[in-house]
Amino acid sequence: MVIKFIVKLTACLVLTGALPLTCTAQNALPTSSDSSAQTESQDESKPASDPVAVQPAGKDKADAQTGGQGKVVGTSNDRLFYTLPNFLTLETKKKLPPMSVGDKFKVVALGTFDYVEYPWWGVLAAISQATNGSPALGQGWEAYAKRYGTTAGDSMVENFMVGAVFPSILRQDPRYYQSEQGSFFRRTGYAVSRIVVTRADSGRRQFNYSEILGAATAAAISTYTYHPSSAYISTPSNPHMFVASDRNFSNVVSTWRTQVGLDTITIVVKEFWPDIHRKISKKHKADIGPQTPGVTP
Secondary structure (H helix, E strand, C coil): CHHHHHHHHHHHHHHHCCCCCCCCHHHHCCCHHHHHHHHHHHHHHCCCCCHHHCCECCCCHHHHHHCCECCCCCCECCEECCCEECCCEECCCCCCCCCCHHHHHHHHHHHHCCCCHHHHHHHHHHHHHHCCCCHHHCCCHHHHHHHHHHHHHHHHHHHHHHHHHHHHHHCEECCEECCCCCCHHHHHHHHHHCCCEEEECCCCEEECHHHHHHHHHHHHHHHHHCCCCCEEECCCCCCCEEECCCCCHHHHHHHHHHHHHHHHHHHHHHHHHHHHHHHHHHHHHHHHCCCCCCCCC
């Protein structure tokens, strides 16, 4: 699973040209005077409880006021590296109105069944096939189809458990509120801590039961339902090779631990994605250069 994540993240970086960039909070953030002026301007124009005032991750403030609102109120329309859905990440730490149960499920469904996910599941299934993940599935096109199904199932179950089911039951906020302030290490620590600390719908800080219990439940469901049991498979060297079942408690623990680890890395990427976005935008504007009004290059 770690190999899959690394391949997925590296591919996105290469596609966007962001790989050579380094992200530091000091270079990306505005000066304190500019920041104060912008904050005062926003506070005057938008109340803290107005969902439209929420800044979607990776967008400039002007963009946030004109078209950054997501399809679900109180969410964004952002994409990590312009590709991966990042609808539950917000560039604000203000207290926002709670999301309804329906909105929690809707925004998770939008991200889970986004058009980008289908080819990614295919890529991840191909990686699993190449590394002989779940060897009881064997090899060949039929085995690849099964791996595609288990990969898609793992993604769907984990997304809904962590982002919709448990947040609805426990009345917790599934959104990630970026810090954007402080040093690189301070922001990294903040991002990592969000795995165990989250907001309740009331705005109070709580232990992140939705992440910890949701990932554990998803791991148990996937392991004991559609992942392969023990089987005999035929190989060139052994036509009747026995392969042990994936359906055991140790596999549940391993899957849960890996998933929480990957979610932690993903949150850190979400924290610094706005900085990467701004660097890419500035580089693009610098490459274009200043233009004379009325003159089209």
